[in-house]
Amino acid sequence: xxxxxxxxxxxxxxxxxxxxxxxxxxxxxxxxxxxxxxxxxxxxxxxxxxxxxxxxxxxxxxxxxxxxxxxxxxxxxxxxxxxxxxxxxxxxxxxxxxxxxxxxxxxxxxxxxxxxxxxxxxxxxxxxxxxxxxxxxxxxxxxxxxxxxxxxxxxxxxxxxxxxxxxxxxxxxxxxxxxxxxxxxxxxxxxxxxxxxxxxxxxxxxxxxxxxxxxxxxxxxxxxxxxxxxxxxxxxxxxxxxxxxxxxxxxxxxxxxxxxxxxxxxxxxxxxxxxxxxxxxxxxxxxxxxxxxxxxxxxxxxxx
Ligand SMILES: Cc1ncc(COP(=O)(O)O)c(C=O)c1O
Numbered sequence: 001x002x003x004x005x006x007x008x009x010x011x012x013x014x015x016x017x018x019x020x021x022x023x024x025x026x027x028x029x030x031x032x033x034x035x036x037x038x039x040x041x042x043x044x045x046x047x048x049x050x051x052x053x054x055x056x057x058x059x060x061x062x063x064x065x066x067x068x069x070x071x072x073x074x075x076x077x078x079x080x081x082x083x084x085x086x087x088x089x090x091x092x093x094x095x096x097x098x099x100x101x102x103x104x105x106x107x108x109x110x111x112x113x114x115x116x117x118x119x120x121x122x123x124x125x126x127x128x129x130x131x132x133x134x135x136x137x138x139x140x141x142x143x144x145x146x147x148x149x150x151x152x153x154x155x156x157x158x159x160x161x162x163x164x165x166x167x168x169x170x171x172x173x174x175x176x177x178x179x180x181x182x183x184x185x186x187x188x189x190x191x192x193x194x195x196x197x198x199x200x201x202x203x204x205x206x207x208x209x210x211x212x213x214x215x216x217x218x219x220x221x222x223x224x225x226x227x228x229x230x231x232x233x234x235x236x237x238x239x240x241x242x243x244x245x246x247x248x249x250x251x252x253x254x255x256x257x258x259x260x261x262x263x264x265x266x267x268x269x270x271x272x273x274x275x276x277x278x279x280x281x282x283x284x285x286x287x288x289x290x291x292x293x294x295x296x297x298x299x300x301x302x303x304x
Contacts, residue, residue, distance in 0.1 A: 004186070005142055005143060005144060005146060005147070005186045006186060006187065007142075007146060007186075007187060007200070007202055007203050007259060007261065007263065007264050007267050008140075008202065008263050008264065009140065009141055009142055010105075010136075010138045010139055010140055010141055011139045011141045013136070013137040013138070013139070015137050016136050016137055017030070018030075019098055019134075019135060019136060019137075020094070020097045020098055021033035021094075021132065021133065021134050021135075022090055022093070022094040022131070022132060022133035022135075023035065023130075023131075023132050024130060024131055024132075025090070025131075027093070027094065027097045033132070033134075035114075035130055035132065036114045038114045038115045038116075038118065039111055039113070039114050039115070039130050040111045040112035040113055040114070040115055040122075040125045040130075041109065041111030041112075041130060041168050042111075043115060043118060044120055044169070045167065045168040045169025045170075045171070046076075046111060046112045046122070046125070046168065046169075047076075047078070047109060047110050047111030047112060047129075047130075047167070047168035048069065048072035048073055048075075048076060048078065048109075048110055048165065048166050048167060048168065049107060049108060049109045049110070049166050049168060050065050050066075050068060050069040050072075050107075050108045050166060051065075051105065051106070051107050051108075051261075051262045051263060052065050052091070052105070052106045052108070052262060053104070053105050053106075053138075053262050053263065054095065054100060054101075054102060054103070054104040054105070054106070055102055055103070055297050055298075056101070056102050056298070057101050057102065058300055059091065059106075060262070060297050060301065061225050061229070061301055062088065064225045064228075065225060065262075066084045066087060066088060067084075068166070068223070068225070069087065069108060069110070069166075070084060072165055072166050072167075073110060075162075075165060076112075076165070076167075077122075078110060078111075078112055078129060079128070079129065080110060080129060080131070081128055081129060081131075082131075087108070090131070090133060091106060091108065091133060094106070094133045094135050095135060098135055100135060100137065103137060103138060103139045104135055104136065104137055104138055105135070105136055105138040105262075105263060106133055106134070106135045107133070107134045107135075108131075108132075108133050109130075109131070109132045109133070109134075109168065110129050110130070110131050111129060111130045111168060112125040112129060112130075113125045113126070113127045113128050113129050113130050114127045114130065138263075140263060140264045140265070140267075142264070142267065144270060145267075145268040145269055145270030145271070145280065145281060145282065146186050146187060146259065146267055146268070146269050146270065147184075147185045147186045147187075147269075147270060147271040147272075148180065148185050148186065148187055148188065148189040148200060148257075148269055148271070148272045148273070149179070149180040149183040149184070149185035149188060149189065149272070149273055150188070150189045150190075150191065150248065150272070150273055151176045151179040151180055151183070151188040151189070151190065152179065153172055153173075153175050153176035153179060153188065153190060154190065154191055154192065154193055155190050155191070155192050155193070155198045155199060155220035155221060156172065156193070156220070157193060157220075158219075158220075163199075163220050163221060163222065164221070164222060164223050166222065170201075173188075173190075173201035173202060174201070176188035176190055176201040177201040177202070180201070185271075185273075187200050187201055187202065187203075188200055188201040189205065189251075189272060189273075191248075192216070192219065192220040193220070194245070195247070196216065196245040196246060196247060197216065197246055197247065197248060197250075197251050198216045198220050198221050199216060199220070199221035199222065200259055202261065203224070203259035203260055203261040203264070203267065204216075204221055204222065204224040204226065204227035204259065204260045204261065205221075205257070205259055205260075205269075206227075206230065206257065206258050206259070206260065207246070207250065207251055207254035207256065207257045207277075208254060208255050208256035208257070208258075208278075208283060208285040208286070209250065209253070209254050209255060210255070211239075211240065211285070212239075212240035212241065212242060213230075213234050213239055213240065213241040213242070213285065213289070214241075214242050214244060214246055214250070214254075215227065215230075215231070215241075215242075215243055216243065216244075216245070216246075217243050217244060217245060218243055224260055224261060225262060226260040226261055226262055226265065226266075226293075227260050229293060229296060230260055230266070230289055230293065231243070233289060233292045233293060233296060234289070237292060239285070239288075239289075248272075248273075251272060251277075252272060252273070252275045252277070254277055254278065255277075255278045255283060255285075256268070256269075256277065256278045256283030256284075256285055256286050257269035257272065257277045257278075258283075258286040258289070265290060265293055265294075266286055266289055266290045266293060268281065268282040268283065268286050
């Protein structure tokens with residue numbers, strides 16, 4: 001058995017075979033939840049998405065996620081056809097139909113819709129957006145800290161495909177992840193165009209050095225909601241935190257490294273490019289931040 005771990009690994013849950021999936025206002029069993037082969041998302045990766053997590057009956061940081069989705073849709077000039085309340089109603093209908101109360105993850109996907117012909121021009125997508133919500137029972141479960149490898153794929157400049165956009169097409173990140181796997185790691189650590197350490201293919205990246213928490217400037221990476229919450233929590237709890245440029249030298253020599261994302265909250269990193277980071281296990285600062293984040297979620301987003 002290959003020792004494969006991913007940041008989006010969850011406990012097996014047999015209930016996921018029977019989930020209902022939201023497709024353009026209908027709630028359909030998995031096997032019937034299909035879209036056209038002419039869909040802009042399938043054909044061209046033309047769409048945006050958002051990932052949310054349900055804890056104790058509440059979607060964590062719901063307003064921030066909905067705002068980011070609407071901002072992304074506006075950026076790609078996609079009319080959602082619903083207001084934020086309508087999107088939240090669809091999310092809640094899907095949750096209710098699946099009887100989910102906690103430990104669920106939702107992926108909201110909006111594409112430019114079904115095209116009239118199989119070509120790129122957005123004018124061929126006239127039928128309005130396709131809106132899908134996949135909601136799964138989900139408890140993150142990692143057998144060990146993540147191993148990362150740096151890869152040749154960079155986080156690009158904002159005038160090409162802005163890396164802040166949660167675009168359907170993730171090809172750059174997928175190629176980065178494939179390269180990391182081929183190098184014997186789990187996922188990719190990606191550098192920015194100047195060679196500074198930026199982010200991973202699917203999560204934001206932090207290091208801990210001498211009691212201080214460092215992350216990239218925020219340029220070239222996803223404006224992660226978990227990233228922002230971690231920075232806020234550090235500031236509120238007297239933990240020095242810096243958004244700055246730093247290199248692989250700083251990174252290999254860090255005491256701890258961890259990833260952030262809605263799915264896994266804070267994920268420890270054990271190894272980067274074959275160098276063990278700190279003890280190679282969950283470090284005390286990562287654990288402290290994880291506890292603070294858990295308390296923030298439990299308080300429904302209000303700092304305690
Ligand atoms: C490339 C990338 N980085 C980071 C994140 C984490 O963002 P968030 O904390 O908002 O889930 C995501 C998730 O959408 C992502 O796709």
